[in-house]
Amino acid sequence: MRVLFHVQHLLGVGHLRRGELITRALAARGIEVTVALGGHPMPQMPFREATVVQLPPVSIRGADFKVLYDDDGAPITEAWKTARSRALIEVYEAARPDVVLMEMFPFGRWRFQFELVPLMQRAGRDAPRVKCVTSVRDILVKTKHPERAEHAAKLARAHLAAVLVHSDPALFTFGETYPHAEEIEDLVTYTGYVTEAAERGPVEPNGEVVVSAGGGAAAGTLLRTALQARELCPPKIRDRVWHVLAGARASEADFEALTALADERTVVERFSPRFQALLDGAALSVSQAGYNTVMNLMRAKIPAVVVPYDDGEETEQAFRSARMQELGLLEVVEGAALSPQSLAAALVRADAARGRPAPAIDLEGADATAGAIERLIRG
Numbered sequence: 001m002r003v004l005f006h007v008q009h010l011l012g013v014g015h016l017r018r019g020e021l022i023t024r025a026l027a028a029r030g031i032e033v034t035v036a037l038g039g040h041p042m043p044q045m046p047f048r049e050a051t052v053v054q055l056p057p058v059s060i061r062g063a064d065f066k067v068l069y070d071d072d073g074a075p076i077t078e079a080w081k082t083a084r085s086r087a088l089i090e091v092y093e094a095a096r097p098d099v100v101l102m103e104m105f106p107f108g109r110w111r112f113q114f115e116l117v118p119l120m121q122r123a124g125r126d127a128p129r130v131k132c133v134t135s136v137r138d139i140l141v142k143t144k145h146p147e148r149a150e151h152a153a154k155l156a157r158a159h160l161a162a163v164l165v166h167s168d169p170a171l172f173t174f175g176e177t178y179p180h181a182e183e184i185e186d187l188v189t190y191t192g193y194v195t196e197a198a199e200r201g202p203v204e205p206n207g208e209v210v211v212s213a214g215g216g217a218a219a220g221t222l223l224r225t226a227l228q229a230r231e232l233c234p235p236k237i238r239d240r241v242w243h244v245l246a247g248a249r250a251s252e253a254d255f256e257a258l259t260a261l262a263d264e265r266t267v268v269e270r271f272s273p274r275f276q277a278l279l280d281g282a283a284l285s286v287s288q289a290g291y292n293t294v295m296n297l298m299r300a301k302i303p304a305v306v307v308p309y310d311d312g313e314e315t316e317q318a319f320r321s322a323r324m325q326e327l328g329l330l331e332v333v334e335g336a337a338l339s340p341q342s343l344a345a346a347l348v349r350a351d352a353a354r355g356r357p358a359p360a361i362d363l364e365g366a367d368a369t370a371g372a373i374e375r376l377i378r379g
Contacts, residue, residue: 008038138167192362
């Protein structure tokens, strides 16, 4: 059994982390995975359980998704697109997959249709032996192009065997952020949320306040504000060890500024491979509201404050965090209202709500995803 997994990250690293967890679950079922990696490699997320093939990498600048840049820092050209599409088809031919697994497309990743549509068409020539599947986050980013959503349903109907939605419908349904969900309802399977496995060994309490930034490319302000808020917190919060994870993609200037603040009560790192273990034993968390981090928090079941990333056209984190605050799962500070005072107040509220009953959420999405793909392969 073989899967070709197209993985493309641009700003954050959430897609990479989810991809790693899904790949690990597939490998545990004896499925061989080839990862076609479209972004720059991240040493912290090496996809050890897969064969990784690096495509010509593409990136963005800042949070501007409108222009893609090649490895030399130049805007990509039509010739570059043709070459990369050809490279992806070569990966397909070499991997000989039973399933082609894509992230988001055609419900997102529209700037990569130049290679993903030809990939689906090539796999279609090997149907029904080869099936195309899309892996979709719980919430889609609101688009200004409704025609894309309509076209996505047509592409899904023409090419996809399944749409695996990494959500618990008790929390979010696909139709809340995708207007044509009813048209492809028979293709949709809810997997639950993709996060760390439930069995992780005994929890080792550390009593820390963990301050994290996901990939860290756009979280310097949050991290600095968190450390400023510390001094406004009561002693039972202020005097704990604060463990700051700046993110693998934090700028060198931001990281050095944070490192300069390290002392016996402050730990500063870029990245920890034990992030879930840190949260499991922590007293409190401050973070952005990305999919992976929030589900790490739900697994850890600790009081948390999130500041959703909402620059540009990003709506996903704000939508997720608002719903979860309504359910009493975490505290939210909006980006526009972020200050040391507002963050300190939210930490006090979160700490006071410790142990409050909260609804259960399905967090076994990695294994459920692997199971759904295995069933497709076995027919």
